[in-house]
Amino acid sequence: MSTSGSSSPLKIAAAFAVPVLVILALGKTLIHPTTNGAGTASAEALAVAERIQPVGLITLKKAAAGPARTGEQVFAAQCAACHKEGALGAPKLGDAGAWGPRVKNGFEALLNSALKGKGNMAAQGGGEFSDYEVARAVVYMANQGGAKFAEPAAPAAAPAQ
Incomplete structure (x- = not known):
């Protein structure tokens, strides 16, 4: 079946x-x-x-207390990493041949490059050092390379509130 x-x-x-x-x-x-x-x-x-967090974050820091650091101190802390050895095309400290064309552009152009960045150099403005301290470092490095820039004037003290 x-x-x-x-x-x-x-x-x-x-x-x-x-x-x-x-x-x-x-x-x-x-x-x-x-x-x-x-x-x-x-x-x-x-x-x-x-x-989904933002790519860049803004953090506000209190200004460093105490006297402004010298150009040599800022150079040692921030700039020497590249400018001591000439890394990534940075002009070496004391190399008049490398600094000459940059010095011809003037202090303001050098300071602008330092604060806003140029080529391989990152912007230094808004970092650990004040713009005045960065300016002092620019004068220090340029003068070591043959410039005769005067030390920048200290910024006026902020009025007490």
Whole structure:
């Protein structure tokens, strides 16, 4: 006898149960997706916040207290990394041949390059040193290279509030 026309109750139940279980599993996955190792929802929120944060941030710092640093001190702390050895095309301290064309452009042009950056040199304005201190460093370096720039005048003290 052939059983092609009839189905056993077990086959009918399996044919019904398997699709129902698959639908339930898909529904659970869509409603409550599993984490990919990031952990809790708060960790995921932190990860999202980190990914969408601004590229650059502004931080305000208090001005350094005390007397302004000399050009030589600023050079040693900030400029020597490149200008001591002539790294990345920077004119070496004391090299009159390298400083000559720059000195011909004048102090203001050199200071502008130092404060705003030029070529491989990053801007120094707004950093650890005041514009006045950077100006003193420019005078120090240029004068070591043959310039005769005068020391810049100290900025006027801010009025007390």
